[in-house]
Amino acid sequence: MPNRRHFLAGLAASSLVPLRGWASVGAPDYLAAALFPDGSYRLAGLDTGGDILFALPLPARGHAAAAHPVNAQAVAFARRPGTFALVIDCATGTELTRLTAPEGRHFFGHGVFSPDGTRLFTTENDYEAGEGVIGIWNAADYRRLGEFPSGGIGPHDMRLMPDGQTLVIANGGIETHPDMGRTKLNLPTMQPRLSYLDLNGTVLEQVELPQALHKNSIRHLAVRQDGLVAFAMQWQGDKAQHPPLLGLHRRGEAPRLLSSPDAEQSTLQGYAGSIAFSGDGEAIAITCPRGNALHQFNVASGLLTGAFSLEDVCGLGPGPRGFVFTTGTGIVGELTSKVQISARPDCQWDNHLIPIRPAA
Template sequence: MLTRRSALSWLGVTALLPLTVHAAAGERLYLNAYGEKGGFGLAAFDGDGRIRYQLPLPQRGHSFARRADGRMAVAFSRRPGSFALVFDPVAGTAIRTIAAAEDRDFCGHGAFTADGRLLFATEVVGSTGDGVLGIYDAAADWARIGEVATHGLDPHEMRLMPDGRTLVVANGGILMRADMPRLKLNIADMDPSLVYLDARDGRLLGQVRPATELRQLSMRHIAIDRLGRVAVAMQYEGPEGDPVPLVALHDAPAGAAGLEYLPMPEAERAGMRQYCGSAAMDDSGRYLAVSSPRGNRVLVWDLDRRSMVQTGEARDVCGIAAQVRSGFLASNGLGRMFSLTTETGIGELAAHSRLQWDNHMVIAS
């Protein structure tokens, strides 16, 4: 059953207005948080990198949850996050600002249920570091109606599986507390895991971990392929010279089978500098892209053949999302946007030099 908690004190709707034109009907839009001189915000842009609107954020943003009908999205603040902004991703108008509950911090990611009524957000208990999913009811003015455990520490990205009933959560396994923000307290005995939960009651359906010798592989980001398998992009907290795998597949949601690590030439693995920043599937669900802002590159795998098929190099690149029909869009911390395909590699699309794009790009509509 869902744990009931005290009512949340709302901040109210922030008076934010879009700064540029709205999207054309039927056009695919993308979202990315950004920083700029004097503040933070989010922007929507088209497949050519043209900005369609911007909304200011009170603090640094991270990623987004989008409702299936495309009429609602939520921007989450970067961990330890204090707010989430509900907005219309097509019109570019703010709807509601949600404050983090007492002794809870947002972890930058979330997902809607299939019917769009409930929003799940990855959160940590500030005093203990335990992971939870906060549950918010869109039909009750976004009230926080409960939470369920993620059965681990440091939950980060989560997704709703294609069955519409199962939530998958990447537990990073790192202990951090509110009184020591961003200080990693358990590197020697981390416990990362991939967890499957029933969205209807929070019941644990399965949990898979790396082998003990790989326990410093922090599970961070998730993408789901056309067969319903979960791709996991990880960050290694051990020595930079250790030749550890960084990307894996898991046959979800049973959780009984172990992780299948994707092949990566050693030069490319070393070039990632033990850090994956984001993961995305292309429109076909066959090609997986994983970025590394520390390694200044995006790698692409053909999951049918289990082979790496493309490398794109760009400084501080992290945000990635599927282009229409084939390939990927990418963004970096220098305000640039790129197109990446398996045929032509990476090419710059647009530059917004005053903006520093944050870690994640998602499809808005």
């Protein structure tokens, strides 16, 4: 974020809500949704050491969140096929407003702000058409401005590229309809894509995997400061196969798929939950809650550098010394050259750990 002060000045003039910077809430490093022991679902602000700085109630199970680039505001998204997203003032613990998906749409659980903080983009399902859309919201008053096609079916994670003008979208390829719960409707014909769109919705590049991997749903993303995109996948095909669950892509090039040796790869049950680059950007890791594993690779060589056994691990983000991760058993930990448990609060951390600032 080279132009932080510039954004701040611009926003102060336009925003309708009281502005507080992230420092005023005790500078959380990450956001994560969790189930707390009293049965409430909350969005928590965490520091690298695992201390919970705030924990704000959500109406139902959350999934991921988007942190405003400047203001201490976060948008917490419902787990699909939820239709709510809460805009939260992370300084006061209050709900500023609530986004409701328009008629015929539901959220997929991820979203991202424009670099100037004026717009919010959300991945959504146009479920009668069975097509993905990106919703556009005014981030000052959170009114809906419009939408454009996501470039595929089932858009899940979405990130802003370092140029600040391009969205990269994981179109997972799987069609679902809220009337049918989470049933997958099109596995024989699914075609996941990594789609690059500009902020007006123009498709700039579509990346597909070879046909033999058309059942490898591209779900989650991480972006390095130099524009290298990493994607995590979930295999919907024959369980006897253990295809790669991690890919790297640079605009204009072919994707590079990374896999562990079969002895390790075969334990992952074809499912990666989250993905992140290390703080220094030299390593990439995926969490695999079904295989109870965290696999770390060297980006340059593409080789596995560590396979760690961690029950129900899923949340993952860059850390000052490598990675920070969370588990469904409550652990907040750091992965440096080894795994260290920082804290174990009495809650179940949900899928994702969202860094508030890019660490790299």
